[in-house]
Amino acid sequence: MVTDVLALTGRWPLLLRLVNRLVDRKVRLGVPVGDAMRAASQRLRDAGPSATDTAGMDAAIAAQREEAVEATIEAAVDLLPPGGRDRYRELGVFAEDEAVPVTLVCQLWHTTASLPTDRSHELLTELAELALITVDPSNGGRLGLHDVHRDYLRRALSPAGLARVNAYLLDSVIAGLPTAAPLAVGTLGLRHAWWDIDDGYVLDHAVEHPVASRASSAAMAGTVAGSRKSALVDATQA
Structure with missing residues (x-):
């Protein structure tokens, strides 16, 4: 059984780790070890590269790695709760x-x-x-x-799904921001104080996610007080 799993995973460490955790999770649910390993092996045979290649998975071939990982991930997410x-x-x-x-x-x-x-x-x-x-x-x-x-x-997710989730991510960040005062009379205002963000990830990707969300063609970025903190035009500001 172990030899079978090694062949089906191509001895690729990432895939072996996924299979190991999948088997361990099922064992903790009361499934016998042998049955859990057979189920994981069968999943790889049915949906992985071994479905068409009896020699097993070749970790050096990207397409085969993707098929094997997808089959194993799908088996793992089946154990997740609804949603x-x-x-x-x-x-x-x-x-x-x-x-x-x-x-x-x-x-x-x-x-x-x-x-x-x-x-x-x-x-x-x-x-x-x-x-x-x-x-x-x-x-x-x-x-x-x-x-x-x-x-x-x-x-x-697909491109449409990525754009939608990027928009949700932007909304989740905006929800925690205070309202911004106008920068100057007669200038285009910012409805949210983006410069108050102190999260390194958000600052580093403050342009990338709004652009990917396609939430507004008016989205733009600038620097505030010479810092790297980005000030983004609110997508709802006309």
């Missing part, structure tokens, strides 16, 4: 190779699904246990996504 699949897909909105604040993820899920913070924390814990994300508890908690997982999530 968990959609919430996981929404994580694909975040920038590549970035540590995303857990608080920002909670804000996003509150906007997209009215998820309370404690429920968001529970879902993040489940995702981490399934090796679908990594979580660093320092600095208030930071979430990490392997680029292979992120690519899968973005494909699952």
Whole structure:
């Protein structure tokens, strides 16, 4: 059985870790180890590259890696509670190779699904246990996504879905901002005080997400008092 799993995963560490967590999760639900391993192997055979190649998965071939990862991720998300699949897909909105604040993820899920913070924390814990994300508890908690997982999530969302979730992310950030006073008489005003943001992730991607949301063709960025803090024109300001 172990030899079978190694062949089906191509001995790729990322995929082996996913399968290991998937098997462990089922075992903790009372499923015998052998049955859990057989179920994981069958999932890879049915939906992974081994469905057409009896030699197993070749980790050196990108297309085969994608098929195998997608099959394993789908098996893992089947164990999530209702709505968990959609919430996981929404994580694909975040920038590549970035540590995303857990608080920002909670804000996003509150906007997209009215998820309370404690429920968001529970879902993040489940995702981490399934090796679908990594979580660093320092600095208030930071979430990490392997680029292979992120690519899968973005494909699952589709361009229209990514634009929609980017808009929700923007709304979730705006909701926590104070109202801004006019910069000067006769100038185009900013309805929200973007310069009050102190979250490094939001500051670093303060142009990227509004542009990706396509929320407004008037979105623009500038610097405030010579700092890198971005002031974005409110999408609702005519």
